[in-house]
Amino acid sequence: MSLITATDLHRGYSVGKKRIEVLRGIDLTIQKGEKIFLCGPSGAGKTTLMYTLAGLERPEQGAVHIDGMNLYKLSKRQQAKLRNARMSYIFQNYYLMPELTALENVMIPAMIGGKGDESAAKSTLDRVGLSHRYDHLPAELSGGEQQRVAIARALVNKPEIIFADEPTGNLDSKNGEQVMKLLLELTSEDHTTLVVVTHDLSLAKFGDRTLIVKDGNISSNETATN
């Protein structure tokens, strides 16, 4: 069953008198539960595409449907409600609140969503292997541990879709592979749809499908062989 459908997406930027066309008519369908990797060269538009699918960047032309709902035709309030209820985000720089402990960071979406509580946050930290780090501040955690906290924060409300922008970009290759495998394992257990931007093709092979973004379009649509 398709969950995310993009039709004829166009997005460009004007800087001074110069105009860059980043997305040039992208069509794309993502199935419920699918693990999709968006790869391609630097500046190709991977992040722009992901943000457009995620409700964070309005396309200039074209439409994104989430579960049949025309995302950018919804009011701002409805869009926010849809994002809070059904989507989570993971970023390269973790974006943890520095003055809050690991546990408190994971409790933030649980409090906003009204679905979770301290025990949900604790059990999600346990799932990412951080049961011994509840009370640590982000500065007292390694990069890999900080990204595990961010993964727990993304998982705690049981979203239907997780969008991850270069989630291993700040980690060395060994830690990066561990974190990516953990993210795939946990989202598989929860049947969560996962959309990951990465420039690292060696990690993309762990997903269901790799889309290569190039020259404003998707130049290949490979199904993983492993």
Ligand SMILES: Nc1ncnc2c1ncn2[C@@H]1O[C@H](COP(=O)(O)OP(=O)(O)OP(=O)(O)O)[C@@H](O)[C@H]1O
């Ligand atoms: N807000 C903006 N204003 C102007 N240009 C932008 C803006 N955001 C992105 N761009 C440009 O759009 C192009 C695509 O950017 P995007 O971040 O989507 O690429 P990417 O494939 O994710 O690149 P990278 O792998 O380097 O992160 C780039 O040339 C970038 O400079």
